[in-house]
Amino acid sequence: MPAEYPLLGIVRHRMEVDGAGVTTLVAGAGCPLRCRYCINRDVLQKAPKPVTPAQLYARVKIDDLYFRATGGGITFGGGEALLHMDFYEAFRPLCPDWKLCAETCLHVPKEAVVRAAKIFDSFIVDIKSTDPEIYKRYTGADLSPALENLVWLFQHFDPEKVTVRVPLIPDFNTVEQQQESVNKVKALGAVRIDAFQYLVR
Numbered sequence: 393m394p395a396e397y398p399l400l401g402i403v404r405h406r407m408e409v410d411g412a413g414v415t416t417l418v419a420g421a422g423c424p425l426r427c428r429y430c431i432n433r434d435v436l437q438k439a440p441k442p443v444t445p446a447q448l449y450a451r452v453k454i455d456d457l458y459f460r461a462t463g464g465g466i467t468f469g470g471g472e473a474l475l476h477m478d479f480y481e482a483f484r485p486l487c488p489d490w491k492l493c494a495e496t497c498l499h500v501p502k503e504a505v506v507r508a509a510k511i512f513d514s515f516i517v518d519i520k521s522t523d524p525e526i527y528k529r530y531t532g533a534d535l536s537p538a539l540e541n542l543v544w545l546f547q548h549f550d551p552e553k554v555t556v557r558v559p560l561i562p563d564f565n566t567v568e569q570q571q572e573s574v575n576k577v578k579a580l581g582a583v584r585i586d587a588f589q590y591l592v593r
């Protein structure tokens with residue numbers, strides 16, 4: 393029985409959104425965090441459609457030419473992308489020429505990050521905050537697994553291919569605290585940092 397992916401949705405023809413080229417976003421269910429402003433909370437609770445690697449490949453290969461001509465590929469998000477490592481290990485051989493990117497909070501077992509570093513070409517890490525209290529208040533979880541995995545990633549993967557997102561989170565951190573997080577991830581090895589503000593409706 394091949395590994396299945398809990399597919400929530402597919403968005404095609406994204407241009408230069410998460411790296412070079414044309415990408416297709418593949419969103420999957422499940423996340424270890426409970427962020428207060430999660431824009432995907434409703435989506436995460438919907439019943440996903442399980443797909444095998446071959447079934448997903450059949451859905452997304454329509455853009456094969458775009459991917460190869462532009463250096464694009466698939467971005468796996470959700471949800472927490474690194475919850476589905478068995479699936480990616482079976483999916484990767486189907487599309488060796490595509491770039492695969494994972495959107496992750498890194499609040500996953502280290503083993504998942506080690507496996508992911510062998511499969512993905514790039515990562516987008518939403519670290520939220522490097523302040524343990526802010527992180528706990530905003531996500532409901534402990535910061536340490538995510539931070540330890542970020543350190544591991546910088547030591548074992550090209551930092552140029554890791555974008556770290558550091559948000560200003562209304563009511564949870566200040567501009568100064570956001571900057572402290574930026575400084576901290578830089579000190580850990582980040583060279584690509586996306587500091588921005590969450591828009592809360």
Ligand code: SF4
Pocket residue numbers: 423424425426427429430431432433470471472497
């Ligand atoms: S990490 Fe992302 S998907 Fe998970 S709860 Fe937070 S915002 Fe939602």
